[in-house]
Amino acid sequence: MDHPIRFETVTKSFGSLTVLKEVTFEVPRGKVLCVLGRSGTGKSVLIKQIVGLIPPDSGRIYVQNEEITSLPPRKLAAVRKRMGFLFQYSALFDSISVGENVAFPLRRHTTLSREEIRDKVSRKLRRVGLEGIQNKMPSEISGGMRKRVGLARALALDPPILLADEPSSGLDPVTSREIDTLFLDLKHHEETTMVIVTHHIPSARRIGDELAVLHEGRMLARGSAAELEESEHEIVREFMRSEGAI
């Protein structure tokens, strides 16, 4: 089976603190892996490593069969164009409008005309339920709207891989569910491969084909929600029992 994302014994330390210890996993094409774990267990580090923002100390990371830790910048950029990344706090460029944020990757990496870009920006914003706010600045919209704009930007190039860091944090339950629905739509209709870091167990149950629990730098368990509920590790079962955000 094809695995667009693959980690092989990846270790990462910051000073004397080891945040990831020989983490190994893979995500099959069109599947969703939800990574769970307490704050500070290295979930954000793991997801940023997939896009090459934080290099590992040892181990290998493969994205669509390319080992990205040893890629020169130009080739890494080519791999990044095939991934969308939704940041925890959206990370919208605050000096340009919402529409320009979504258009940014299109202007940089495609030869689309202005009209085509405008149309595509409209479509992407409509898809996240935010059509008509192109001219607003990021500071003029709510946190939930910013997150959805961030998702529209991440999807602008129609990437086959989507990475999302805490997509539900700071969102009301209705918006959170809408975003889950969008993830499911991407999975079913576009076969997008996703890695989603989340604290929100109901979300993870809804959208994850597999769930993984990170604890003290190690991936303690990986499997379906039902499998994790029967895990040998108490901490994993405890995660699965908590229905709200943890």
Add this chain to the structure above:
Amino acid sequence: MKRRLHALLLWAGELALFSLRVFRDAPRAPREGAEIARQIFEIGWRSLPLILAAGFAVGAVMSMHTRASLERFGAEALIPAGLALALFKETGPLVTGLLFSGRVGAGIGAELGAMRVSEQIDALESLAVDSFKYLVVTRVAACVLVLPILTTAMNFTGIIGGFVAETVISGMSFALYWERAWSLVDFTDYVPATLKTCVFGFIVGTVASYLGYNTKGGAEGVGQASTRSVVLSSILLIVTNVVLVKAIFFLFPSAQG
């Protein structure tokens, strides 16, 4: 003490490598011409009112001081030329550089610092954009290109400020003032001194970008990046000015006259 010295040397080494990276990446594609143009507008055009106002005030004050000194020797006729020489050779470039450091250095440090802590720089990288090229090289290039122009603007508004101060006291006409102002100024007084501000621009742009781009922590880190950008770039600018003046005297001996 030893630890502080070690930290200082480490910082200086990192800044030097950062500067070399600017030189290395500047000629590489993509050239980021549109972003450089945007930065020239943001950095240059928006700094112009401050520079023009400061130039006028500096020229007027210098003219008043020069008159107070020269009239003791009955040499009031030399006031315009003296003012022009002082402005073109040193006061204009240095004052413009320091004002630029205060306004633009603080702005770049704060802007890039805020982008770093809010993950906007990571977002650029994740969108397959070379953040160093897009954010740092473009700002440094804009600083290098804009500062000589701003210096020229300050020099000319300084002369106009000097004229206003002089004509209020002596009633001198603008035509006569202008002619006298240029009577002693030649190529070596203007061009080397103005071009040295390219180095000032490089210092301000690089130091502020380095501190902003490598900001750690939240709002406190952003504030520190902004403040340190002004302090460090101003100190480096003043020290470098001494070396550059000596270099200009060496390369253009007539500039010493």
